[in-house]
Amino acid sequence: MKYLIPIITMTYFSFTPVMAEELQPQYFYGAALSHVDMLATPEQSKVSAKYVPTVFVGVEYEFNLDNDWKLEWNNSLNFSKANISAIEMSVPEYSALTNVGFWSHAKLKYTGLFDHASPFIKAGVGLVNVDYSLDGQANNTWDTATNLQAGIEFELSEGSTISIGLGKSSYNKF
Known part of the structure; x- marks a missing residue:
């Protein structure tokens, strides 16, 4: 049974190289400030901060569906670290x-609405390694996850964007 995480907010900042031809890989890296609901967090624990930094690297392919619509597909490696504590501890x-x-x-992405802003919808699947110690017990486990987001992406300069989105994440074990 999947545990649905409430609505999350995520600010996403990413750099990509100058536009390559279709079907050519584009490598990217960046940082995000994610709401704690975006993390795989053990039951009976709470995260000390409301937003958690995430860094990532990856490769992306872009397909032009027509003059106004683009489909982007990417694979990335994401890293997040936060402080947690048990809920029941005084x-x-x-x-x-x-x-x-x-x-x-x-x-x-729909690119025909504004010159430097594009609304988007994004769906993803992930395999997440969760490493933590709680109540003196060290745990290291893998979990599968899904993610759905909608938002708007702003082009800051050639190859540099910032995205703001709302979404929902679901983890199988957490």
Whole structure:
């Protein structure tokens, strides 16, 4: 049974090289500030901060469906780290929670609305390694996840974008 994470907010900042020809890989890297609901977090624990930094690297392919629609497909490696504590403890004892994920996303973008802003919808699947210690017990496990987002992407300059989106994540175990 999947555990649905409530609506998350994610600010996504990414750099990509100058536009390549269709079907040519574009390599990217970036950082995101994600709401804690985006993380695979153990039950009976809470994260110390509301937003968590994430860094990522990946490869992307872009397909022009017509003059106004683009489909982007990417694979990325994402890394997040946060402090967690058990909910039932009267004095919180914080430990590290690390999420390392291998993600594959498809993004449908409409480029005909504004010159430098494009609304998008993005869906992804991921394999996430969750490493944490809680109540003196160290745990390292893998989980599968899905992600759905909608938002708007702004082109800052050639090969540089910033995206703001809302979405929902679902993890199988967490």
